[in-house]
Structure formats: structure tokens, C-alpha cells
Amino acid sequence: MDFTSSSSSSLTFTDFLDRMRHPASVDLVRSIKSFIVSFSFHSANSENDSKRLQDFLLAMETTIKDHPLWAGASWEEIDNAIEGLEKYVMTKLFSRTFACSPEDAKSDQEISEKIFLLQHFVRPEHLDIPAVYQNESAWLIAEKELQKINAFKAPREKLLCILNCCRVINNLLLNVSISTNHVPAGADDFLPVLIYITIKANPPQLHSNLKFIQLFRQQSKVISEAAYYLTNLISVESFINGLDANSLSMDANEFQEKMQAARLAKAAQVAPRNISTPRDPQPVYCDKEIHMGGRHYPFMEAEAGKLTVEDVHKLLSVYKDVVNKYSVLCQAVRGLSLNKEKLPVALRGDLCDCILEHPRADCNPAEQDVVEVEGTKEKEKETVSAGLL
Amino acid sequence: MGCSSSLPDRNNGRLGVLSSENSGVADSKNLRVKLVLLGDSGVGKSCIVLRFVRGQFDPTSKVTVGASFLSQTIALQDSTTIKFEIWDTAGQERYAALAPLYYRGAAVAVVVYDITSPDSFNKAQYWVKELQKHGSPDIVMALVGNKADLQNNREVPVQDAVEYAEKNGMFFIETSAKTADNINELFEEIAKRLPRVSSS
Numbered sequence: 001m002d003f004t005s006s007s008s009s010s011l012t013f014t015d016f017l018d019r020m021r022h023p024a025s026v027d028l029v030r031s032i033k034s035f036i037v038s039f040s041f042h043s044a045n046s047e048n049d050s051k052r053l054q055d056f057l058l059a060m061e062t063t064i065k066d067h068p069l070w071a072g073a074s075w076e077e078i079d080n081a082i083e084g085l086e087k088y089v090m091t092k093l094f095s096r097t098f099a100c101s102p103e104d105a106k107s108d109q110e111i112s113e114k115i116f117l118l119q120h121f122v123r124p125e126h127l128d129i130p131a132v133y134q135n136e137s138a139w140l141i142a143e144k145e146l147q148k149i150n151a152f153k154a155p156r157e158k159l160l161c162i163l164n165c166c167r168v169i170n171n172l173l174l175n176v177s178i179s180t181n182h183v184p185a186g187a188d189d190f191l192p193v194l195i196y197i198t199i200k201a202n203p204p205q206l207h208s209n210l211k212f213i214q215l216f217r218q219q220s221k222v223i224s225e226a227a228y229y230l231t232n233l234i235s236v237e238s239f240i241n242g243l244d245a246n247s248l249s250m251d252a253n254e255f256q257e258k259m260q261a262a263r264l265a266k267a268a269q270v271a272p273r274n275i276s277t278p279r280d281p282q283p284v285y286c287d288k289e290i291h292m293g294g295r296h297y298p299f300m301e302a303e304a305g306k307l308t309v310e311d312v313h314k315l316l317s318v319y320k321d322v323v324n325k326y327s328v329l330c331q332a333v334r335g336l337s338l339n340k341e342k343l344p345v346a347l348r349g350d351l352c353d354c355i356l357e358h359p360r361a362d363c364n365p366a367e368q369d370v371v372e373v374e375g376t377k378e379k380e381k382e383t384v385s386a387g388l389l
Numbered sequence: 390m391g392c393s394s395s396l397p398d399r400n401n402g403r404l405g406v407l408s409s410e411n412s413g414v415a416d417s418k419n420l421r422v423k424l425v426l427l428g429d430s431g432v433g434k435s436c437i438v439l440r441f442v443r444g445q446f447d448p449t450s451k452v453t454v455g456a457s458f459l460s461q462t463i464a465l466q467d468s469t470t471i472k473f474e475i476w477d478t479a480g481q482e483r484y485a486a487l488a489p490l491y492y493r494g495a496a497v498a499v500v501v502y503d504i505t506s507p508d509s510f511n512k513a514q515y516w517v518k519e520l521q522k523h524g525s526p527d528i529v530m531a532l533v534g535n536k537a538d539l540q541n542n543r544e545v546p547v548q549d550a551v552e553y554a555e556k557n558g559m560f561f562i563e564t565s566a567k568t569a570d571n572i573n574e575l576f577e578e579i580a581k582r583l584p585r586v587s588s589s
């Protein structure tokens with residue numbers, strides 16, 4: 001499958017920006033800017049925002065097709081312009097449109113935590129994945145593709161991460177079917193492997209990413225193969241959310257026990273030496289770990305040289321926990337007034353200051369397409385003036 | 390085991406102008422049709438599709454990697470083409486609740502059972518009911534009794550399936566992916582039943 005075929009291979013985002021810098025496209029630039037600015041007049045609402053974006057892309061497609069700068073342009077060139085436009089606009093509107101409601105943040109956290117527990121004990125056999133498909137190196141590549149999803153802000157690129165992951169799985173299944181002379185694998189084989197890989201990968205903000213792609217990828221591109229594989233990951237999300245004792249090839253009691261053990265292991269990982277007990281109601285500083293709001297953050301005084309591999313595992317899980325909470329907090333703060341005095345008391349303090357000073361801290365540094373319309377550097381200011389906060 | 394055997398001979402065309410409202414039509418001459426496959430594991434869904442996709446047109450046309458999503462375009466006599474985009478679904482019980490995500494927006498649902506397995510026929514009826522409840526109202530449904538080559542092991546009488554299909558307003562055909570019997574006829578008949586373009 002050639003997922004990139006829908007968007008030109010040789011043309012790039014830079015080509016799009018170059019065209020936009022051309023004096024003849026000043027009218028287009030104006031519509032784009034006013035479209036972005038227009039969002040500041042409405043409060044964030046994913047359904048409405050999605051509709052506005054989709055309508056805008058359609059309208060712009062017509063405009064571009066008739067535009068002198070694209071006179072005689074090939075289908076690829078027009079397509080590249082729309083792709084560039086989608087990427088440009090969605091990068092600008094990212095913090096408004098991605099994981100923008102507390103419900104989304106909650107769904108992200110819930111599935112991530114559930115996957116974290118499942119990772120402790122779910123094996124391929126529990127999903128009846130035949131041994132012939134158990135190929136650690138291929139699976140690792142597929143996992144990595146999924147985990148890349150937050151390295152991009154553009155819906156197309158996020159979708160590509162999913163499609164790449166699915167392609168790796170399909171290649172594996174195809175090779176196995178060739179070497180064993182079996183019927184090429186269908187959904188019966190594909191879906192369980194995708195579920196397993198998703199559990200292994202625990203991709204960041206899975207729910208929000210899926211929602212974002214569905215709402216903000218131009219609709220004419222969410223068809224055929226892309227739609228099929230996106231639907232598969234959506235159904236994986238649904239499967240994992242509903243996953244209970246009956247969903248796996250595993251004794252129901254054993255499942256409950258394993259889940260319980262995983263919960264305990266998780267608690268122990270975060271607070272290896274101090275599981276708080278009722279007798280210890282107000283832990284503040286204790287054994288060099290910081291306890292905040294009932295959560296435990298070990299290693300605050302640790303020295304790098306003395307960490308064991310085991311410690312690194314723990315650190316990683318603490319780190320993930322902190323990042324999750326930080327993201328949720330950022331989301332919550334963004335929804336509030338920027339007037340510090342009006343923030344809930346619980347949010348005042350160092351962390352709060354830090355968020356207010358870095359209003360775009362949620363933006364992923366990995367995505368650094370410096371978008372310069374009209375050749376001017378307007379990045380941050382423009383984003384803020386467009387009312388994205 | 391592979392799906393094996395002789396290439397079916399195919400004759401295209403003979404069909405009128407067709408369209409479909411809910412499947413993402415490309416344009417009035419080139420239609421895209423989303424078709425979802427439902428049925429127990431092992432009834433032969435993959436073999437039917439592979440037979441359809443590989444057994445016709447030029448054999449050099451590259452088959453998409455993976456058999457869970459496949460597409461095949463058929464040309465009709467009036468130079469209309471229909472591109473069937475075939476969505477496979479996982480047949481295992483534990484995934485049954487996910488099926489609506491797949492048949493949402495489908496123009497066609499092909500429900501397959503194995504004529505040697507009454508269980509699979511029951512399961513097919515379950516899917517028909519689900520589609521009637523949750524599928525789009527104008528979805529074209531086909532009931533397919535596969536493995537018709539295994540006449541000696543037949544356990545689902547033709548008459549039962551014919552009556553069930555009639556009662557539920559769907560079309561019924563027995564196929565063999567092994568011998569290629571009725572495979573093309575299945576898709577041609579589906580093409581005929583797609584909602585027609587309301588000429589404007």
C-alpha cells in the first residue's frame with residue numbers, strides 16, 4: 001500500500017510556503033489569516049471547529065483551482081496546496097483543537113493507565129496470536145511508528161504514523177502467509193496484532209489523537225485504505241476501553257488477579273519504599289521523596305551515577321506520570337482566565353507561574369515547521385494574537 | 390492453506406448506470422463502494438475476496454499488501470466503473486461489539502456463512518439482525534453460503550437460506566471460493582442492486 005500517494009511525493013510543505021510568499025497569493029494569505037483569526041471569536045468546540053476547517057479547506061480548494069498562480073497546475077500541485085494549507089492552519093490552531101476538553105484529557109489518561117496495567121501481563125497468546133506472527137523486531141518497529149504520533153501536529157502526519165504502523169504489521173503478516181503458504185491474513189489476524197502492539201506501545205494521548213485526525217484531516221483523504229486502518233485503531237481503542245475478564249483468552253479470576261497485581265506493581269513503582277497507610281495521613285517529606293497530594297515522587301535527591309537499571313524503570317514511570325499530570329494541568333489552566341488571582345488556590349504557586357509564563361508549553365518541540373507567511377517572523381505573536389489561548 | 394485453484398473467467402459489463410449515496414462516490418462515472426464483510430472466522434471471507442480481486446483483470450495489477458483491506462474495480466458496459474473497497478472484519482466473538490465501527494457508512498454488507506456449518510449460518514443471521522438494527526437503512530445486503538463445493542458435507546439446506554433471505558429482503562447466493570463458482574456473479578449482482586443515480 002502506498003499511503004503517501006494521496007499527497008504528492010516530490011512537492012513539499014516548503015513549496016507550499018514558497019507559493020504563499022509569492023506576491024500573487026496575497027489574497028489567499030489574507031483569507032487564511034482571517035480564517036485563523038476568526039477562531040478567536042468563538043469558544044473552542046471540536047465539532048464546530050471541525051466543520052469550519054472542513055468547509056474552509058473545500059472552499060480554498062475551489063479558490064486555488066481558479067487562482068492565477070495555479071493556472072494549469074497538475075492535480076498533484078493543487079493537492080499539495082491543500083495539504084500545505086491543512087498543515088499550516090492546524091499547526092496554528094493546534095493548542096485550541098488538540099485534546100482541548102477536560103473529557104479528552106481524561107479519556108487519554110484512562111486508556112493510558114489501563115494499557116499500563118495490561119502491559120504487565122498481556123501476552124500474544126491471550127489474544128490468540130499465532131506463534132508464527134510473533135516477531136519481536138517487526139513488532140518493535142510497528143510500536144515505534146505509533147509512538148511517534150505526538151511528534152507531529154498536522155493531522156496528515158499523525159495519520160501517517162498509524163498507517164505506517166499498520167503497514168509494518170501487514171508486511172509481517174504477508175511474509176508469514178507467503179512462507180507458510182497460508183491464506184493471506186485478513187482482519188482475523190490483523191486486528192489482534194494491532195491490539196497487542198497498541199498495548200505494547202501505549203501511544204501518547206491515543207484518544208485525542210484519534211479524535212483530532214477524524215475531525216481535522218481533510219475528509220476527502222479519510223477514505224479507502226486510510227479510513228480502514230484508522231477505523232482499526234479506533235476499534236482497538238474501543239476494545240481496550242471495554243477490555244474485561246471476558247475479552248482475553250484467560251481465566252476470569254486470573255485476569256482479576258493480574259489486574260490487581262499490576263495495580264499494586266504500579267503503586268510500588270511510583271512509591272517503591274513508601275506505600276502510604278492510614279496511619280501516615282500527612283506525608284510531606286519522607287525518606288527524600290516528595291509527597292504531593294497523595295502522590296509520591298521519589299529520587300528527588302538521587303544522584304545519576306548511583307541509579308540502577310531498576311531505578312531507571314521507576315524513574316521513567318514517574319516521569320510519565322508527571323508529564324501526564326502536567327498536560328492535564330496545562331489543559332485545565334488554558335481553559336481558565338489568565339488572571340492569576342482568579343485561579344483556584346490549588347493552582348497557584350511555582351507550577352502555575354511556569355505555565356503562565358510559557359503559554360505554549362503544551363506544543364510539541366519536535367514539530368518545528370516555522371511557518372512564515374509573507375516572509376515575516378510572526379510565529380508566537382501571531383498565534384497569541386489569533387486568540388489561541 | 391491457500392485458497393487455490395483455477396482462475397475464474399470473468400465477463401464484465403452488462404450493467405446499467407449505478408451509484409450509491411453513502412459510500413463516497415468519486416464521480417458519477419467512477420463509483421467507490423464501501424463493502425464490509427461479516428461472518429464467522431473460517432467461513433471463507435478472505436478466500437472469496439482474494440478470488441474476486443486476483444482472479445480478474447490483468448494478473449499484473451498489484452494486489453495491495455494485506456488482505457484485510459482490498460479493492461477491486463470492475464468496468465461496466467457503459468464505461469462506468471465501480472471500485473469495491475472491501476473491508477474485512479475480525480470474526481472472533483470477542484470483537485463482535487466492534488463491528489458497527491466497520492459497517493458504518495458501508496453501502497454493501499456481505500454476510501458469509503459456510504454451508505457445512507449450521508453455527509456459522511446462525512452467526513450470519515445474527516449479523517443480518519445487527520445490520521438491520523444499526524446499519525444504514527439503504528445498505529445492500531447479500532447472504533453468501535460459501536464452500537458450495539463441499540456438497541457432501543452440506544448441513545445448511547439451500548431452501549433455509551433462500552427463505553431467510555427472502556424474508557429479510559436480501560439477496561442470496563451460494564459460492565465456492567475454491568472453484569471460483571459464483572464469485573464474480575456475487576459482485577455483479579451487488580453492483581446491480583446498488584442504488585441508481587437519480588438522473589438530473
Ligand SMILES: Nc1nc2c(ncn2[C@@H]2O[C@H](COP(=O)(O)OP(=O)(O)O)[C@@H](O)[C@H]2O)c(=O)[nH]1
Nearest residue numbers: 183391430431432433434435436536565566567
Ligand atoms: N472447500 C472449500 N474450502 C474453502 C472455501 N473457501 C475457503 N475455504 C477454506 O476455508 C478456510 C478458511 O478460509 P478463510 O478465507 O481464511 O476464512 P475467513 O476466516 O472467513 O476469512 C481456508 O482453509 C480455506 O482454504 C471454499 O469455497 N471451499
Ligand SMILES: [Mg+2]
Nearest residue numbers: 186187188435
Ligand atoms: Mg479472513
